[in-house]
Amino acid sequence: MDPGPEELRLHGLRGYDQEPSRNKTLIINSKEPFNAEPPVSILGSSYLTSEDNFYKRNHGPIPILRDPTTYKLVVTGDVPNPVSLSLDFIKSLPKYTAVATLQCAGNRRTEMSMRRKVRGVGWGAAAIGTAAWGGAKLSDVLKHAGVMYYSTATNQGGRHVEIVSCDFCKEENGGPYKASIPLLHATTPEADVLLAYEMNGKVLNRDHGYPLRIVVPGVIGARSVKWIESIVVSKTECQGFFQQKDYKMFPPRVDWDNIDWQSRRPLMDFPVQSVICEPQDGAVVKSGDLVDFYGYAVAGGGRGIERVDISVDNGKTWLEAHRLPKLQTNAYDSHRPDWAWTLWELKSVKVETPCTVIVKAVDTAANVQPADVDEIWNLRGVLNTSWHKIRIHGPPESKL
Amino acid sequence: MDPGPEELRLHGLRGYDQEPSRNKTLIINSKEPFNAEPPVSILGSSYLTSEDNFYKRNHGPIPILRDPTTYKLVVTGDVPNPVSLSLDFIKSLPKYTAVATLQCAGNRRTEMSMRRKVRGVGWGAAAIGTAAWGGAKLSDVLKHAGVMYYSTATNQGGRHVEIVSCDFCKEENGGPYKASIPLLHATTPEADVLLAYEMNGKVLNRDHGYPLRIVVPGVIGARSVKWIESIVVSKTECQGFFQQKDYKMFPPRVDWDNIDWQSRRPLMDFPVQSVICEPQDGAVVKSGDLVDFYGYAVAGGGRGIERVDISVDNGKTWLEAHRLPKLQTNAYDSHRPDWAWTLWELKSVKVETPCTVIVKAVDTAANVQPADVDEIWNLRGVLNTSWHKIRIHGPPESKL
Numbered sequence: 001m002d003p004g005p006e007e008l009r010l011h012g013l014r015g016y017d018q019e020p021s022r023n024k025t026l027i028i029n030s031k032e033p034f035n036a037e038p039p040v041s042i043l044g045s046s047y048l049t050s051e052d053n054f055y056k057r058n059h060g061p062i063p064i065l066r067d068p069t070t071y072k073l074v075v076t077g078d079v080p081n082p083v084s085l086s087l088d089f090i091k092s093l094p095k096y097t098a099v100a101t102l103q104c105a106g107n108r109r110t111e112m113s114m115r116r117k118v119r120g121v122g123w124g125a126a127a128i129g130t131a132a133w134g135g136a137k138l139s140d141v142l143k144h145a146g147v148m149y150y151s152t153a154t155n156q157g158g159r160h161v162e163i164v165s166c167d168f169c170k171e172e173n174g175g176p177y178k179a180s181i182p183l184l185h186a187t188t189p190e191a192d193v194l195l196a197y198e199m200n201g202k203v204l205n206r207d208h209g210y211p212l213r214i215v216v217p218g219v220i221g222a223r224s225v226k227w228i229e230s231i232v233v234s235k236t237e238c239q240g241f242f243q244q245k246d247y248k249m250f251p252p253r254v255d256w257d258n259i260d261w262q263s264r265r266p267l268m269d270f271p272v273q274s275v276i277c278e279p280q281d282g283a284v285v286k287s288g289d290l291v292d293f294y295g296y297a298v299a300g301g302g303r304g305i306e307r308v309d310i311s312v313d314n315g316k317t318w319l320e321a322h323r324l325p326k327l328q329t330n331a332y333d334s335h336r337p338d339w340a341w342t343l344w345e346l347k348s349v350k351v352e353t354p355c356t357v358i359v360k361a362v363d364t365a366a367n368v369q370p371a372d373v374d375e376i377w378n379l380r381g382v383l384n385t386s387w388h389k390i391r392i393h394g395p396p397e398s399k400l
Numbered sequence: 401m402d403p404g405p406e407e408l409r410l411h412g413l414r415g416y417d418q419e420p421s422r423n424k425t426l427i428i429n430s431k432e433p434f435n436a437e438p439p440v441s442i443l444g445s446s447y448l449t450s451e452d453n454f455y456k457r458n459h460g461p462i463p464i465l466r467d468p469t470t471y472k473l474v475v476t477g478d479v480p481n482p483v484s485l486s487l488d489f490i491k492s493l494p495k496y497t498a499v500a501t502l503q504c505a506g507n508r509r510t511e512m513s514m515r516r517k518v519r520g521v522g523w524g525a526a527a528i529g530t531a532a533w534g535g536a537k538l539s540d541v542l543k544h545a546g547v548m549y550y551s552t553a554t555n556q557g558g559r560h561v562e563i564v565s566c567d568f569c570k571e572e573n574g575g576p577y578k579a580s581i582p583l584l585h586a587t588t589p590e591a592d593v594l595l596a597y598e599m600n601g602k603v604l605n606r607d608h609g610y611p612l613r614i615v616v617p618g619v620i621g622a623r624s625v626k627w628i629e630s631i632v633v634s635k636t637e638c639q640g641f642f643q644q645k646d647y648k649m650f651p652p653r654v655d656w657d658n659i660d661w662q663s664r665r666p667l668m669d670f671p672v673q674s675v676i677c678e679p680q681d682g683a684v685v686k687s688g689d690l691v692d693f694y695g696y697a698v699a700g701g702g703r704g705i706e707r708v709d710i711s712v713d714n715g716k717t718w719l720e721a722h723r724l725p726k727l728q729t730n731a732y733d734s735h736r737p738d739w740a741w742t743l744w745e746l747k748s749v750k751v752e753t754p755c756t757v758i759v760k761a762v763d764t765a766a767n768v769q770p771a772d773v774d775e776i777w778n779l780r781g782v783l784n785t786s787w788h789k790i791r792i793h794g795p796p797e798s799k800l
């Protein structure tokens with residue numbers, strides 16, 4: 001088969017002149033590469049986050065594929081049977097839809113930086129979103145390369161699955177973004193790792209990885225590589241920048257002069273998180289008025305949300321928020337892993353302004369969020385899951 | 401086959417005159433039923449906890465089985481093929497050894513009660529232990545009853561696996577202790593749920609469940625039922641006392657007059673925990689002396705320990721403890737779930753007495769422990785995983 005001319009195939013771009021058009025309401029944290037999040041109030045307003053409002057996280061210009069019939073996914077490395085698969089073939093595999101939340105490890109970094117400066121894109125609390133991802137299971141695709149379900153190693157010694165993009169990243173000296181997950185994770189069908197070609201029932205768009213991205217539910221967004229060119233089963237973990245020199249968790253005492261990247265493992269599952277989406281920090285409310293609160297809560301690793309607590313008096317007393325029903329998929333089963341957030345609300349709460357409002361959540365393994373950002377401060381500003389706090393002010397005093 | 405006379409078979413006892421003999425160094429929290437833990441300093445001294453030192457948690461007299469050839473495990477309920485299995489048959493199934501930590505949900509309850517009184521057996525920090533459990537996988541036993549691996553439901557509508565003991569519990573009005581886990585958990589081979597007949601290479605003794613107990617790795621000890629008489633696959637969760645009216649997590653504001661047991665799910669996975677085993681609270685050290693610290697850290701749900709932090713100045717500065725190598729089993733693989741604790745040490749730390757020493761751990765999903773017991777206080781005193789603190793005093797002032 002003739003793969004067609006070079007320019008019709010999936011390829012990265014060097015410049016920013018062919019970026020897709022984007023929602024004007026996005027808050028842009030970096031223009032080139034394009035990193036943006038929606039207003040946090042939008043997140044709490046619908047269970048699924050629209051493609052337009054879903055945060056965009058990029059390390060270079062958005063790759064382009066002009067003719068989808070030319071696309072080939074290469075599955076190679078330490079596998080019994082290296083293959084090259086067309087998009088049509090991948091679409092002919094059993095299709096799964098997983099409702100899964102993706103969260104950037106840098107979500108809420110700006111709050112952490114306010115305590116003490118950290119390095120990284122300055123994200124608010126909206127570098128997170130939930131979509132219905134449709135695609136083939138990675139475990140099924142690997143089977144076509146001869147790797148069985150529940151494999152910890154291939155006969156060729158492969159133990160990690162590296163997913164390679166086709167973009168050009170500064171941090172990789174112009175090489176592509178890449179990441180790996182353990183082979184056992186990739187080959188466990190219940191882990192629901194997808195090669196997604198659909199987002200919320202529509203063709204995945206360029207900003208989110210067209211034609212094919214990986215979605216690793218329950219894991220920091222950094223492993224859900226977009227614009228996939230190849231899948232390489234390897235003996236070792238991905239040696240790329242984002243797996244080895246980024247997205248690791250250091251204690252507060254480690255700084256840029258004493259950091260030892262090899263001392264830590266790459267982050268995978270994220271811990272329990274919760275955020276007040278509405279009202280927002282700095283809202284003005286007359287003392288004694290009733291306020292409706294909305295937000296999200298989520299835990300990684302398939303853990304669900306057991307409880308959401310709210311305080312309108314800076315932690316002296318607590319109320320329980322109402323957890324809204326989750327979107328049910330066909331495969332919904334409360335004993336299966338829970339990959340998606342829980343939206344919550346608490347209505348008509350009397351507030352005495354000025355006040356500090358706090359939210360914190362508990363996951364199904366009884367894990368809690370740290371009370372103070374100081375406990376988990378880290379130089380890269382990842383996984384800020386400290387209690388989310390907003391200030392509500394009284395109206396300016398009217399002079400008689 | 402003649403099952404033999406009644407008194408030779410597995411049966412509960414009404415009185416405490418046939419209790420097994422026990423280690424004299426155990427700290428007895430309740431004599432009848434026998435509830436006891438070892439001195440916490442012993443836990444840090446070896447990776448596997450001996451049967452003698454392993455905490456004992458009971459709700460009635462210890463059952464007895466005089467002739468093991470009479471034993472039958474009944475597997476029944478909503479299964480295609482109810483069966484009754486001899487001990488020899490269970491031993492003929494593939495044998496697995498899982499090194500797994502069991503932790504009572506009430507571990508460290510006494511510390512919680514010191515803040516505000518809670519109800520329950522007053523455990524110190526040693527209601528935990530790690531053993532090499534040998535036995536058949538529950539998933540294999542269920543297969544003999546016609547239930548396939550990875551089942552969420554049987555054709556008969558079974559979705560839960562209830563494990564029933566043969567003891568007489570006050571809380572069950574003289575009925576047996578029982579608990580359930582979801583069918584999917586029970587039928588997932590990688591969850592390593594065992595029907596154990598061995599502990600640390602020896603025949604399981606009476607205190608720990610002879611002839612057969614269940615071991616549910618990563619889950620609170622309350623689900624690892626001892627002296628099993630039957631396994632009943634059911635449409636609903638176990639309706640027993642310990643599943644429905646105990647071992648649930650409530651927020652600090654819930655008290656005995658406003659508790660709604662139905663509002664919460666039974667606890668399963670436990671959250672990240674760590675304890676200083678040596679020195680102990682109240683130790684006396686000359687200011688400026690060097691001290692060696694030892695302890696354990698563990699997380700439920702198969703999560704491992706990523707880091708252990710120690711402070712000898714009440715949290716102002718932190719040091720990282722050295723995580724000791726874990727016991728490797730044949731099946732050791734860093735990508736498989738981690739069911740057992742991590743022992744840690746930090747040697748030759750200069751302490752300025754008097755001082756407060758704190759330990760806290762981070763698990764592989766970046767979950768942290770709550771700083772203050774007030775954040776997680778609950779009326780039943782379960783899952784006290786707040787930062788563990790001990791006081792080290794200076795020697796009494798010598799008068800010149």
Ligand SMILES: [Mo]
Pocket residue numbers: 057103104105106221222
């Ligand atoms: Mo990210």
Ligand SMILES: [Mo]
Pocket residue numbers: 457503504505506621622
């Ligand atoms: Mo327990």
